[in-house]
Amino acid sequence: MYFSDTYFHNFRNLRQGRVSWSPGFNLITGPNGAGKTNFIEGLNLISGWGPLERTTKISSVPSWEGTEDVKASLWAKASGEEDIDLFASISMKCSLKCGDKITAASAMRAKVPVMTFLSDGMSLVRGGASSRRVLLDRIGAIISPSYAMRLHDYRKILRQKTILLRKGRDVSPADRVLAPLGIWLWTAREEILRLMASSIIECGDLLACPMELVFARGGGGLAAAPSDDFRSSLAAKGRRERELRMPLIGPQRDDVKLLCNGMDASLFLSRGQSRRAAAALILAAAAVVKRKVGRKPVLIFDEITSELDDCGRSALLEALLKTGCQVFGATTDRLDYDDVSIQMMRDGRFLNTGL
Numbered sequence: 001m002y003f004s005d006t007y008f009h010n011f012r013n014l015r016q017g018r019v020s021w022s023p024g025f026n027l028i029t030g031p032n033g034a035g036k037t038n039f040i041e042g043l044n045l046i047s048g049w050g051p052l053e054r055t056t057k058i059s060s061v062p063s064w065e066g067t068e069d070v071k072a073s074l075w076a077k078a079s080g081e082e083d084i085d086l087f088a089s090i091s092m093k094c095s096l097k098c099g100d101k102i103t104a105a106s107a108m109r110a111k112v113p114v115m116t117f118l119s120d121g122m123s124l125v126r127g128g129a130s131s132r133r134v135l136l137d138r139i140g141a142i143i144s145p146s147y148a149m150r151l152h153d154y155r156k157i158l159r160q161k162t163i164l165l166r167k168g169r170d171v172s173p174a175d176r177v178l179a180p181l182g183i184w185l186w187t188a189r190e191e192i193l194r195l196m197a198s199s200i201i202e203c204g205d206l207l208a209c210p211m212e213l214v215f216a217r218g219g220g221g222l223a224a225a226p227s228d229d230f231r232s233s234l235a236a237k238g239r240r241e242r243e244l245r246m247p248l249i250g251p252q253r254d255d256v257k258l259l260c261n262g263m264d265a266s267l268f269l270s271r272g273q274s275r276r277a278a279a280a281l282i283l284a285a286a287a288v289v290k291r292k293v294g295r296k297p298v299l300i301f302d303e304i305t306s307e308l309d310d311c312g313r314s315a316l317l318e319a320l321l322k323t324g325c326q327v328f329g330a331t332t333d334r335l336d337y338d339d340v341s342i343q344m345m346r347d348g349r350f351l352n353t354g355l
């Protein structure tokens with residue numbers, strides 16, 4: 001899928017107007033504060049992923065600049081595997097429409113799959129396990145409608161189990177509900193990672209050395225099959241859970257170990273190399289989505305050139321072009337590449353579209 005046109009109204013600092021986009025590589029360039037990340041946030045919102053993490057409150061999205069209108073509205077035309085008009089109406093909350101039908105965010109994510117790589121994307125390699133789990137969950141939510149639902153249910157029961165543990169109560173009823181959900185999530189995440197591992201090989205030029213992706217089940221590792229592992233790990237660590245009064249087994253503690261030459265990638269790779277490795281993970285994720293959903297995801301990279309040398313920039317550019325996906329890259333650098341459509345931005349306006 002790709003966004004052929006967008007029209008954002010009253011959205012952060014962006015000036016109202018229609019912009020047409022290339023189905024290939026779009027590079028948005030402009031000074032600090034131009035509105036590049038805001039635009040990326042608009043795409044993130046309209047495709048069902050909500051505001052970027054920098055803002056927790058959706059109510060901060062409508063423009064605060066001298067307007068009575070407290071509502072922002074976004075429209076985008078998506079084309080490719082299907083032609084769809086997408087709408088988002090945002091005030092205290094965000095409601096989405098596909099054509100004239102109100103659409104749940106989960107359905108929107110599968111219709112127009114979007115993978116976003118933000119300026120802190122390097123945390124995929126250098127950060128804690130939660131950033132890698134977020135990536136697996138994003139892929140899971142796109143490729144399987146029940147993934148997000150099961151994850152939600154799992155977390156709900158896990159909270160109840162935590163309360164029971166804190167009160168020193170019997171947790172076996174909670175464990176009976178948690179086990180099938182946890183086993184399902186382990187199985188789904190392992191499958192996603194297996195597909196990513198086979199795709200990341202194609203990102204060879206981006207990587208300083210081959211990177212191995214190893215799934216580490218949270219608190220597990222006592223048996224090969226997820227079902228046996230979950231149950232035996234619960235039995236083996238139940239007492240410890242009661243002592244510590246916190247759940248120790250399950251997807252909430254999963255990690256993906258990234259290994260370069262058998263070493264932890266965060267120790268082995270330089271910052272620029274880590275950024276390239278993180279970008280390679282996003283590309284591998286995109287390949288999984290393309291394969292499982294049968295739709296090409298839109299790839300969004302904020303601060304796309306950050307910390308990359310000339311060689312890294314060319315490698316990333318080539319890898320992105322090779323995917324055949326639509327790409328939005330934002331940067332403050334003035335770049336000029338063949339095959340890239342440049343949109344200059346200043347003060348919330350796209351300059352070369354006459355807005």
Ligand SMILES: Nc1ncnc2c1ncn2[C@@H]1O[C@H](COP(=O)(O)OP(=O)(O)OP(=O)(O)O)[C@@H](O)[C@H]1O
Binds near residue numbers: 011032033034039064
């Ligand atoms: N609700 C809002 N209404 C109006 N302006 C806003 C709103 N929210 C944020 N802004 C402004 O939008 C401006 C642009 O922010 P944005 O993060 O998109 O810039 P950027 O082009 O990505 O810059 P950088 O290169 O520094 O990352 C900021 O100066 C901010 O004050």
Ligand SMILES: [Mg+2]
Binds near residue numbers: 036037038302
């Ligand atoms: Mg920015």
